[in-house]
Amino acid sequence: MPPPNASQRGDSAADRRKITTQSLRRMKERKEPIAALTAYDHLMAQLVDKAGVDVILVGDSVAMVVQGRETTVTVTMEQMLYHATIVSSGVERALLVGDLPFMSYQVNPDEALRNSGRMVKEAGMEAVKVEGGEPICATVRRIVDVGIPVMGHLGLTPQSIHKFGTYQVRATTPDEAEEVRRDARALQDAGAFAIVLEKIPAQLAESISKELSIPVIGIGAGAGCDGQILVTHDMLGLYNRFHPRFVRRYAELAGQMHEAFRHYTQDVKARAFPSTGESY
Ligand code: KIV
Numbered sequence: 001m002p003p004p005n006a007s008q009r010g011d012s013a014a015d016r017r018k019i020t021t022q023s024l025r026r027m028k029e030r031k032e033p034i035a036a037l038t039a040y041d042h043l044m045a046q047l048v049d050k051a052g053v054d055v056i057l058v059g060d061s062v063a064m065v066v067q068g069r070e071t072t073v074t075v076t077m078e079q080m081l082y083h084a085t086i087v088s089s090g091v092e093r094a095l096l097v098g099d100l101p102f103m104s105y106q107v108n109p110d111e112a113l114r115n116s117g118r119m120v121k122e123a124g125m126e127a128v129k130v131e132g133g134e135p136i137c138a139t140v141r142r143i144v145d146v147g148i149p150v151m152g153h154l155g156l157t158p159q160s161i162h163k164f165g166t167y168q169v170r171a172t173t174p175d176e177a178e179e180v181r182r183d184a185r186a187l188q189d190a191g192a193f194a195i196v197l198e199k200i201p202a203q204l205a206e207s208i209s210k211e212l213s214i215p216v217i218g219i220g221a222g223a224g225c226d227g228q229i230l231v232t233h234d235m236l237g238l239y240n241r242f243h244p245r246f247v248r249r250y251a252e253l254a255g256q257m258h259e260a261f262r263h264y265t266q267d268v269k270a271r272a273f274p275s276t277g278e279s280y
Contacts, residue, residue: 034227046090065233088124098125133183137190144191152187156199220246
């Protein structure tokens with residue numbers, strides 16, 4: 001295969017320009033799809049950024065794919081700040097969004113504002129993400145008013161897993177679909193710069209994307225959104241606990257890593273590693 005050219009590598013001058021919330025809005029206007037992925041550490045963030053991904057989310061999914069927890073609700077503000085800090089030091093181009101963890105923004109708008117400020121000042125994030133619709137809008141407005149961009153998250157909202165009890169597709173009834181649409185409008189009116197729609201019917205996501213002027217980033221929400229996001233450990237085939245059908249696997253790293261570790265162990269046991277060339 002020929003080596004990728006500059007634009008395929010994502011390193012032309014235009015490609016290297018810093019992504020801002022305004023760039024995302026312009027991408028929506030010119031119908032250029034937005035590519036987003038999660039990252040939780042410096043090395044992964046650097047690789048994602050250099051590949052030309054537009055938005056890097058330090059997601060609270062870190063609880064599941066890195067910490068091995070059952071849900072996202074257990075991750076703390078301090079842990080999110082740690083991951084956000086080691087991600088931001090590896091990123092030059094992508095817009096950096098830090099997930100506010102469960103109970104760091106729900107108690108009251110002042111606490112939400114303080115924690116959003118920490119994401120920006122201490123961890124180098126450029127925006128924060130919150131789950132929820134109308135009930136969270138006063139908080140969104142308060143954060144946006146001090147100059148911190150807020151991304152909303154509707155549909156399947158994993159921080160509410162104990163309320164819903166399942167990770168099944170959401171907004172399948174007309175009432176629920178109308179609620180998601182109302183919440184999306186309310187978030188836009190409250191000043192959110194973008195919204196993630198997770199695991200809802202593609203037609204609904206497309207029609208919300210068309211109605212809103214802010215970008216809508218889908219995950220399991222079909223091709224009609226303004227952009228797509230996946231959990232990096234899912235798309236790399238690293239996280240194997242479940243495999244929802246909206247995850248396209250671009251690699252099967254868990255299998256490759258297993259083979260590498262097994263091969264190494266065999267070599268050590270057989271005294272086939274290190275060789276003289278690998279010794280001093
Ligand atoms: O935490 C996360 O990774 C997310 C994405 C699934 C959007 O919220």
